[in-house]
Amino acid sequence: MLKVDNLHVSVAGKAVLKGLTLEVNAGEVHAIMGPNGSGKSTLSYVLAGRPGYEVTAGTVRYDGQDLLALAPEERARAGVFLGFQYPVEIPGVNNVYLLKAAMNAARKHRGLPEVDAFEFLTLVKDKMKLMQMDEAFLSRGVNEGFSGGEKKRNEILQMLVLEPKLALLDETDSGLDIDALKIVARGVNTLRSPERAVVLVTHYQRLLDHIVPDRVHVLAKGRIVRSGDRSLALELEKRGYDWLTQDAA
């Protein structure tokens, strides 16, 4: 589904990703771990199409097409979802409007009519229950006045409503207490299916107790320096990253 080959990316003239290669198949959950500044967030952003990230070499294929040739909104409509590490607040644009506009944009892309208002609200309320969110959130501005944990839950709610094929979750676990972490993990797990893939970017193994990955990769100095199964995350928890980043130097 996603094939990243020898990806080099610069931000403000500084090379951040330096030959990253990664393949994620449908039905898989991959965890990307690594020390601060290793390029984890850059990878998420560049896949989602954030301006300011310059691809200097390499390719990214998604579902057989050149992902990098698509505008951010086209990537989203094609089923790529980015769960932000720091979701922005947008006072004045309410959550329910954003959800509906986003859902209809994706439906239009697939040649489907706009979602029926009643069906839409039923669906959203259903997903909100799963995420243990108060319905009052719907009429509030996007992330406006939300706590850190509420923002993350709102990201997962959006993901559940939009049902992406490829979810990139950038440190969705940061700032969550253990109860919120479980709720978020449950949300992500409900999305797991043979047609979908999830890439989790995280610092900590604790998220992987709740969302069990098929593959774990260590990103250091802009490249994947080690890949393995779930046991790699446990090893990192014990040993830290130093033993791997020294190899990468």
Add this chain to the structure above:
Amino acid sequence: MNATALPTSSLPTSRDENWKYANLRAVEKASARPAAAPTAADVTIARAALPASVAGVSRLVFVNGSPVDALSDPAALQHPAVQIRAGNDAQLAPTPPLPANAAADFRYGAVNAASATHAVTLTPGRDATLDLELLFVTTLNAADGAAYPRLVLEAAPNSRVNLIERHLSTPGITGLTNAAARVMLGDGSRLVWTRIQQQAPTAQFIESLHVTLGASAELALQNVALGGQFARTTARIELAGAGARLALHGLALADATRVVDGYVHVEHLAAHTRTTEIFRGITGGRGRVAFNGHITVNASAPQSESEQSLRGLLAGALCELDLRPQLEIYTDAVKASHGATSGKLDDNMMFYLLSRGIDPDTAQGLLKWAFLEDVVSQIARRDLRSQIEAQIAARLGDVPVAAELL
């Protein structure tokens, strides 16, 4: 008496400090002669420009500065607190003069006083309630003379007034409107004043507002400036009685080569007075939005509070924003905060919306809309707010977005 009573040499120019962003050339070229009474044809085309009535509010309609009974509601015409009189200010009861330091900014207001052919005077009595809409429509081109809408409101103590004031025009007109209002709020009275200027983008519009608040009087003023090739609001608001309160929410849009300019001077003159001033402006094309929010807390106004937030959004590369917060304090024990920010659409917000599949035009429209929310949300009447939102949407050019939001 007419406009020539005041020599044009005494009118402000862009060399005057509080007028430096004004574009007065076209104003000076337009005929300042008071327009003739509207013809039947004028009334017919003015009628087409009128918005739907606001539920429960009767209206008075003026065309080119003259009252038109045929377009007004009998309930408004017959209301004991409403009077429409022919004549200029000197022929009617002259309004008290402005302090010397303010007179320079009110020279267009003085022209209005001398040139107005009619004045609408509102005098709600003690404890009375008045709900009224004033609609001023112009059909004038630059050579046709000018319209001089004139409003005098004297609210008796403890009265409650909800006033909607709209300035409209027929499409494509180039004439001048020079409007003025003198508002005196008695002790304990409350005025909710929703003003919208939505003249054609080719019109010239100047207005002068002078408001005095008595003890514990309250003014909630929403000022929405959308139209005009050049539009200028000059306001002086005096918090003259102890405990008087002002909540001012202003909004201005300027695209193409339009200029929308505002100068609002709030004078805290008595103790325990409070001001909240919020302004939001969006400019695009080669447009310019200027707003000078001048607040003076005098020595006579201890324990006063003032809070000011001016924000502007540049929606193009060649447009201009000039926001000027100006705070002068002459007493201790004052709480005052002020801030002004100008910027482009927030890149992070933009990317967030795009990453959800929303197209760039819709995302821009949404963010502009959200930016104005602080002001628009203050308009309490739902049907009126919907009308104003539709106007804003049309002027922003984001009609499809707004249609879904409304």
